[in-house]
Amino acid sequence: MPIMTVIYALLLYGASAVFVLGVSYRVFAYARTPAPLKIPTMPAPVTRTGVVFRVAREVTLFESLFKSSKWTWIFAVMFHLGLLLEVLRHLRYFIQPVWFWVVLVQPFGIYGGMVMVAGLLGLLGRRLLIARVRYISQPSDYLMLLLLLGIGLSGLAITFLDHTDIVSFKAFVLGLLYFDWQPLPDSPLLLAHLSMVVALLIVFPFSKLLHAPGVFFSPTRNQVDDARERRHLAPWAAQLEGAGDEV
Amino acid sequence: MAKVEFKVPTVGEYLTTPDLQPGVMAKSAPFKAAPRHQQALGFPGELVEDWEQRAVAKLAELLKKYRSLRVHLDACVKCGSCADKCHYFLGTGDPKNMPVARQDLLRSIYRRHFTLAGKLFPRLVGARDLDPSVLEEWYSYFHQCSQCRRCSVFCPYGIDTAEISMAAREILDEIGVGQKYCNEILGKVHTLGNNLGLPPPALANTLEGLEEDVKEDTGVEVRFPLDVQGAEVLLIPPSADFFAEPHIDGLIGYAKVFHQAGVSWTLSSYASEAANFALFIGNYEQMRKVALRIRKAAIDLKVKRIIVGECGHAWRVAYSFWNTLAGPFDFLDPRYPVPQHIIEFTHDLIERGAIKLDKEANDQMRVTFHDSCNVARATRMGARPGGQFVLPREVIKASCNHFFDMAPETIGEKTFCCGGGGGLLTDELLELRVKGALPRMQALREVQKEHGVTHMAAICAICKSQFSKVLPYYEFPMETIVSVHQLVSNAIQLGTNS
Numbered sequence: 146m147p148i149m150t151v152i153y154a155l156l157l158y159g160a161s162a163v164f165v166l167g168v169s170y171r172v173f174a175y176a177r178t179p180a181p182l183k184i185p186t187m188p189a190p191v192t193r194t195g196v197v198f199r200v201a202r203e204v205t206l207f208e209s210l211f212k213s214s215k216w217t218w219i220f221a222v223m224f225h226l227g228l229l230l231e232v233l234r235h236l237r238y239f240i241q242p243v244w245f246w247v248v249l250v251q252p253f254g255i256y257g258g259m260v261m262v263a264g265l266l267g268l269l270g271r272r273l274l275i276a277r278v279r280y281i282s283q284p285s286d287y288l289m290l291l292l293l294l295g296i297g298l299s300g301l302a303i304t305f306l307d308h309t310d311i312v313s314f315k316a317f318v319l320g321l322l323y324f325d326w327q328p329l330p331d332s333p334l335l336l337a338h339l340s341m342v343v344a345l346l347i348v349f350p351f352s353k354l355l356h357a358p359g360v361f362f363s364p365t366r367n368q369v370d371d372a373r374e375r376r377h378l379a380p381w382a383a384q385l386e387g388a389g390d391e392v
Numbered sequence: 393m394a395k396v397e398f399k400v401p402t403v404g405e406y407l408t409t410p411d412l413q414p415g416v417m418a419k420s421a422p423f424k425a426a427p428r429h430q431q432a433l434g435f436p437g438e439l440v441e442d443w444e445q446r447a448v449a450k451l452a453e454l455l456k457k458y459r460s461l462r463v464h465l466d467a468c469v470k471c472g473s474c475a476d477k478c479h480y481f482l483g484t485g486d487p488k489n490m491p492v493a494r495q496d497l498l499r500s501i502y503r504r505h506f507t508l509a510g511k512l513f514p515r516l517v518g519a520r521d522l523d524p525s526v527l528e529e530w531y532s533y534f535h536q537c538s539q540c541r542r543c544s545v546f547c548p549y550g551i552d553t554a555e556i557s558m559a560a561r562e563i564l565d566e567i568g569v570g571q572k573y574c575n576e577i578l579g580k581v582h583t584l585g586n587n588l589g590l591p592p593p594a595l596a597n598t599l600e601g602l603e604e605d606v607k608e609d610t611g612v613e614v615r616f617p618l619d620v621q622g623a624e625v626l627l628i629p630p631s632a633d634f635f636a637e638p639h640i641d642g643l644i645g646y647a648k649v650f651h652q653a654g655v656s657w658t659l660s661s662y663a664s665e666a667a668n669f670a671l672f673i674g675n676y677e678q679m680r681k682v683a684l685r686i687r688k689a690a691i692d693l694k695v696k697r698i699i700v701g702e703c704g705h706a707w708r709v710a711y712s713f714w715n716t717l718a719g720p721f722d723f724l725d726p727r728y729p730v731p732q733h734i735i736e737f738t739h740d741l742i743e744r745g746a747i748k749l750d751k752e753a754n755d756q757m758r759v760t761f762h763d764s765c766n767v768a769r770a771t772r773m774g775a776r777p778g779g780q781f782v783l784p785r786e787v788i789k790a791s792c793n794h795f796f797d798m799a800p801e802t803i804g805e806k807t808f809c810c811g812g813g814g815g816l817l818t819d820e821l822l823e824l825r826v827k828g829a830l831p832r833m834q835a836l837r838e839v840q841k842e843h844g845v846t847h848m849a850a851i852c853a854i855c856k857s858q859f860s861k862v863l864p865y866y867e868f869p870m871e872t873i874v875s876v877h878q879l880v881s882n883a884i885q886l887g888t889n890s
Contacts, residue, residue: 171466174462175459175462175463178455178456178457178458178459178462179457179458179459180458180459180460181457181458181676181716182676182712182713182716183712183713183716184460184552184555184712184770186541186544186545186550186552186769186770186805187768187769187770187771187772187777187780187805188772188777188778188780188781188805189772189777190777191772191776191777203548203549203550207548209473209545209546209547209548209550210471210473210546210548212545212546212806213473213474213477213546213547213548214472214473214546217471217472217473221471221548271472275472276411276412277409277412277472277475277476277487277490278470278471278472278475280412280487280490280493281470281472281475281487281490281492281493281496282470283470283516283517283518284515284516284517285509285513285516285517285518286469286470288516351507351508351509352509352517353466353467353468353469353470355466355467356466356467356468356469356548356549359463359466359467359549360467360548360549360550362459362463363460363463363464363467363549363550363551364459364460364463364550365460365544365550365551365552366549366550370772370777372711372712372713372715372716373711373715373729373730373731375715376715376716376719376720377715377716378716379457381457382676382716385676385677385680
């Protein structure tokens with residue numbers, strides 16, 4: 146087995162483990178922490194179903210961002226939608242036989258890559274050019290964009306400049322899944338692409354990328370406006386009761 | 393007190409986003425609480441010796457207690473959505489008044505102590521150690537947030553700077569650095585039942601005076617009952633309604649509405665305050681203590697309903713938190729929401745034709761409405777979402793002929809704070825208050841030019857006091873600001889039904 150195959154196999158296993166465990170730990174912490182007071186940003190839905198729709202609009206349409214800044218919204222949608230298409234397109238490496246709809250996605254997926262890179266450039270441009278956004282940017286904010294740009298650009302380069310043997314690559318990926326390792330194609334671009342994906346997976350649970358799970362747990366967005374109808378009491382707040390100060 | 397010299401911002405053709413002026417508001421800070429104000433609330437009297445450890449320990453405790461804090465500190469991607477949404481940033485240009493930058497004052501400490509990245513690579517992720525300069529920054533800039541939640545409307549993750557500034561103020565109290573204005577007032581409400589420190593005899597006296605005034609004015613004996621057991625309604629107004637202008641005209645309005653509706657009501661000398669400044673310092677226990685006082689008053693007076701007067705943050709605490717803090721209110725009449733807002737009460741009477749209003753009584757006024765931040769973004773009125781925008785406007789329109797809304801991006805859920813909310817309504821913060829009022833003054837100027845608007849109605853005691861103070865700086869008459877129930881008071885036809 147080539148040494149690169151072993152290294153990358155281990156890196157991908159490790160990074161996936163960090164990603165899954167790290168994000169699960171965070172999600173578990175969010176879920177376990179009580180929200181003691183009703184603080185939905187009003188006007189808020191008065192039913193659970195309404196809240197599901199509110200959060201869904203936030204996740205799929207970036208509703209609040211749209212209210213705020215149309216340019217940021219456009220770049221953010223380009224990036225996230227492009228990324229989504231790319232992720233769906235990449236599913237073909239993980240399944241055999243390839244599902245029908247994943248086949249359908251393939252031609253769109255490649256545009257997804259371009260749109261994603263364009264969106265990222267837009268976001269980077271804002272960060273550099275708008276004084277307000279530059280002021281609030283830390284080195285990690287730039288690095289995150291550069292990392293994602295690197296993933297996008299190396300991916301596009303693999304498709305357009307130095308086409309990798311994707312049949313052997315798929316064999317490598319399936320080999321990882323079924324613990325039956327196959328050699329990784331020897332392509333510098335592919336190695337660069339994979340390295341950056343590994344970095345992204347590792348950084349995810351420790352960075353602002355936690356906005357992805359976070360948005361589902363934000364009390365200002367996921368609470369029902371029913372404070373008058375239903376008594377809402379956190380466990381730690383319930384312990385204050387019966388201390389003798391009630392009437 | 394030394395008079396603060398500052399330049400009043402210019403109201404232009406339209407609202408512009410200012411250039412960044414780092415540090416221009418770094419000197420703005422409210423007076424610190426004296427040891428006696430602190431100790432009365434169970435906080436250390438002055439800065440404790442091991443304040444760094446105590447602050448980090450308190451942050452750890454809050455992270456376990458408040459999901460909002462944990463998620464909101466983690467989720468920010470620094471997109472800048474909120475950056476140009478804060479009235480204090482728009483009015484001052486100080487970049488630390490951008491909501492995200494304000495959050496970062498606390499987030500930087502959170503990252504240093506509670507995240508792996510901040511522990512390993514502090515410079516990379518903007519993490520820093522807690523030192524005296526951070527403490528000074530916290531005290532200054534977390535008292536430049538009125539907790540109005542406008543930024544949270546625009547944040548893609550609903551990050552609410554109010555939650556962050558409340559947490560920061562709670563940490564500050566914990567280490568002995570409290571704010572005088574809020575903490576002194578909380579001491580008064582715990583001992584005397586209102587923010588003013590008005591003892592029961594003085595309150596009774598004030599109410600008698602009001603009865604005489606209304607009698608003289610209208611010829612009708614409108615009562616202002618105090619501590620009447622068995623009344624139908626317990627009214628909890630902000631105590632500013634007892635003495636301040638234009639608040640008091642609102643109180644007269646409530647009394648006339650109760651009189652005309654034939655509903656028996658009472659005020660309580662034990663709980664004569666709707667305001668709950670514990671919200672501003674983010675302290676659950678203090679907030680609960682103030683709320684329980686109202687519960688006790690309702691039980692002692694054997695009332696069936698509780699109605700809250702015109703006060704923004706009070707309505708937030710009442711609507712969103714009372715049930716949690718002091719519920720369940722199963723001893724009240726279940727046919728009515730607990731609590732109700734006076735606007736809901738009056739609106740219902742108008743809809744049923746139970747009170748008659750003569751709009752012409754307000755014909756000398758051309759009125760607009762200032763949505764108060766807490767009412768707009770933290771509460772509801774009526775049965776439908778957004779009722780908090782609809783009901784007050786319907787009450788106003790039923791009371792006057794000339795109503796004009798300000799620009800849509802400055803009202804409703806996008807309303808601008810008056811500039812004095814969140815525990816900042818104190819004289820030493822006047823520069824901040826005047827500058828923070830700029831976006832609202834801009835919108836008011838526009839409707840004044842376009843529609844000849846002469847008056848701005850509000851349903852918040854802080855808004856009313858703040859505008860009375862800052863309107864003259866922008867060359868509007870102080871009397872521009874009116875209570876919504878003042879309009880009702882002018883228009884209501886007393887004695888027209890039995």
